[in-house]
Amino acid sequence: MPSSSPAGHNRQRASGPAAFPGSSTVRGIHGRIRHDIVTLKFRPGERLSENELSLRFGTSRAPVREALIRLVEEGLIEVLPQRGSFVSRISLAAMERARFVREALEVAIVRRTAEQGLSKTAQEKAHAILADQEKVQGEPEHFTLADDAFHRALADDIGIAQIWAVLEREKSQFDRVRFLSLPSATPVAVLIDQHRAILDAILRRDPGAAEVAMRVHLSEILKIVEKLAAEHPDLIVKDL
Amino acid sequence: MPSSSPAGHNRQRASGPAAFPGSSTVRGIHGRIRHDIVTLKFRPGERLSENELSLRFGTSRAPVREALIRLVEEGLIEVLPQRGSFVSRISLAAMERARFVREALEVAIVRRTAEQGLSKTAQEKAHAILADQEKVQGEPEHFTLADDAFHRALADDIGIAQIWAVLEREKSQFDRVRFLSLPSATPVAVLIDQHRAILDAILRRDPGAAEVAMRVHLSEILKIVEKLAAEHPDLIVKDL
DNA sequence: AGAAGCTCACTTGTCGACTAGTCGACAAGT
DNA sequence: ACTTGTCGACTAGTCGACAAGTGAGCTTCT
Numbered sequence: 001m002p003s004s005s006p007a008g009h010n011r012q013r014a015s016g017p018a019a020f021p022g023s024s025t026v027r028g029i030h031g032r033i034r035h036d037i038v039t040l041k042f043r044p045g046e047r048l049s050e051n052e053l054s055l056r057f058g059t060s061r062a063p064v065r066e067a068l069i070r071l072v073e074e075g076l077i078e079v080l081p082q083r084g085s086f087v088s089r090i091s092l093a094a095m096e097r098a099r100f101v102r103e104a105l106e107v108a109i110v111r112r113t114a115e116q117g118l119s120k121t122a123q124e125k126a127h128a129i130l131a132d133q134e135k136v137q138g139e140p141e142h143f144t145l146a147d148d149a150f151h152r153a154l155a156d157d158i159g160i161a162q163i164w165a166v167l168e169r170e171k172s173q174f175d176r177v178r179f180l181s182l183p184s185a186t187p188v189a190v191l192i193d194q195h196r197a198i199l200d201a202i203l204r205r206d207p208g209a210a211e212v213a214m215r216v217h218l219s220e221i222l223k224i225v226e227k228l229a230a231e232h233p234d235l236i237v238k239d240l
Numbered sequence: 241m242p243s244s245s246p247a248g249h250n251r252q253r254a255s256g257p258a259a260f261p262g263s264s265t266v267r268g269i270h271g272r273i274r275h276d277i278v279t280l281k282f283r284p285g286e287r288l289s290e291n292e293l294s295l296r297f298g299t300s301r302a303p304v305r306e307a308l309i310r311l312v313e314e315g316l317i318e319v320l321p322q323r324g325s326f327v328s329r330i331s332l333a334a335m336e337r338a339r340f341v342r343e344a345l346e347v348a349i350v351r352r353t354a355e356q357g358l359s360k361t362a363q364e365k366a367h368a369i370l371a372d373q374e375k376v377q378g379e380p381e382h383f384t385l386a387d388d389a390f391h392r393a394l395a396d397d398i399g400i401a402q403i404w405a406v407l408e409r410e411k412s413q414f415d416r417v418r419f420l421s422l423p424s425a426t427p428v429a430v431l432i433d434q435h436r437a438i439l440d441a442i443l444r445r446d447p448g449a450a451e452v453a454m455r456v457h458l459s460e461i462l463k464i465v466e467k468l469a470a471e472h473p474d475l476i477v478k479d480l
Numbered sequence: 481a482g483a484a485g486c487t488c489a490c491t492t493g494t495c496g497a498c499t500a501g502t503c504g505a506c507a508a509g510t
Numbered sequence: 511a512c513t514t515g516t517c518g519a520c521t522a523g524t525c526g527a528c529a530a531g532t533g534a535g536c537t538t539c540t
Contacts, residue, residue: 062302065306066305066306066309069306069309069310070309070313073310073313081263093400093401093402094401094402096400097400097401097402097403097406100348100400100403101345101403101406103348104344104345104347104348105341105344105345107344107348108340108343108344108347160333160336160337160340161333161334161336161337162333162334162337163337163340163341166337166341166410170406
């Protein structure tokens with residue numbers, strides 16, 4: 001008989017850990033492995049042993065497996081049955097797909113913010129983030145966080161729940177090349193100017209200009225990727 | 241021969257070929273559960289017991305759990321620790337997010353096809369699909385497949401690998417309401433006309449018209465959802 | 481009767497063991 | 511020297527059992 005069960009509650013979950021099904025053990029393992037992949041501590045192509053990982057985390061293989069499944073879903077791991085689990089190589093095809101998706105979504109987002117206006121709190125937040133970006137110009141890792149924060153602030157303001165989650169899924173592809181590009185000279189000042197151009201266009205309520213500014217900004221990534229693909233042929237598979 | 245000698249023998253396993261992360265067993269289970277959810281055999285809010293499912297599929301809980309994790313990732317299942325796994329209710333917020341993502345991507349896709357032109361094979365395919373759609377007008381389930389095929393044909397032609405996979409992930413949200421709407425009168429002829437308008441605009445190499453036509457087409461979904469939300473308050477949570 | 485407290489049958493989470501499959505090393509045979 | 515076969519040390523996939531938590535219904539006390 002129909003069970004009148006819950007599953008209907010959609011209130012914002014508690015801060016921090018929430019928004020996620022598996023146990024906190026699985027979440028922790030997933031996060032740590034993901035971090036090690038994105039920061040290239042686990043290099044593309046490297047084999048990850050479930051046994052070894054479970055040993056490292058002090059658990060059995062079960063939680064590790066469940067974390068790996070999620071990473072497969074994110075495209076960061078590839079599993080070959082009976083052979084091993086491998087850190088997926090950075091794929092130019094995957095990068096182009098991620099860029100296409102991100103551009104389509106972020107353009108749609110800034111157009112909407114420019115059309116319906118940015119909320120007061122979002123305006124303050126955006127300005128604060130831009131100020132912060134200037135402050136941490138010299139620290140690439142901090143800037144990376146502030147960069148994400150800017151894009152996320154815009155996404156969060158259009159009133160569509162979890163839209164950032166969709167972008168974040170695709171973004172994992174970028175994160176590795178972004179980490180790769182930290183040493184090489186990234187013109188951070190240019191990026192900040194582009195952020196400012198995007199925000200200005202939004203505040204001017206000019207969707208067309210906002211779209212153009214966002215496209216210009218996102219095309220910056222492409223340049224970096226192409227340069228890095230030449231520098232790191234072992235990490236990046238040119239499958240275009 | 242030593243009796244303990246394990247020289248490679250093959251005991252055929254209960255499934256066919258794989259080609260997917262995770263074993264074919266998991267893939268099969270995932271597909272069957274997903275189908276049952278999308279066709280509302282498993283109703284929103286219903287509790288799914290890992291034990292019961294493993295019994296049904298004749299496996300242990302492990303493969304079932306891994307299939308459920310994937311379904312959680314797709315937003316079709318919610319797991320409450322120590323309480324149960326529940327078919328997620330159809331959420332208007334999730335629907336709006338899915339619609340936003342789909343519109344952003346499909347508009348970007350048709351704009352690109354209109355700009356760079358549709359390949360000869362894609363043109364033929366699109367026409368064939370449209371012809372097929374007219375043929376199966378009276379059979380909603382067949383039309384549903386042909387509808388997907390049309391959108392997919394466009395997506396596949398822009399030369400970005402796996403772009404359809406991104407759309408398909410969001411599409412699972414729609415699939416349930418689409419199934420719900422099958423009984424109620426769906427103006428199939430209108431949808432076909434809209435498809436034709438999209439294709440015409442693309443062939444005319446008119447990105448602006450293609451974009452408008454696609455937006456009109458996708459807005460059709462919204463009308464259906466709003467109607468169904470009123471008819472099935474038990475299945476749809478109005479969390480906008 | 482009514483309410484507090486407990487029991488117990490559930491749930492998911494985790495574990496260690498076992499299975500089948502794969503690959504490299506090495507030995508036997510050509 | 512080269513091929514072929516076997517072994518053994520891996521791998522992921524699966525399994526059944528147990529741990530931890532939950533909640534409905536019964537019991538028991540007031």
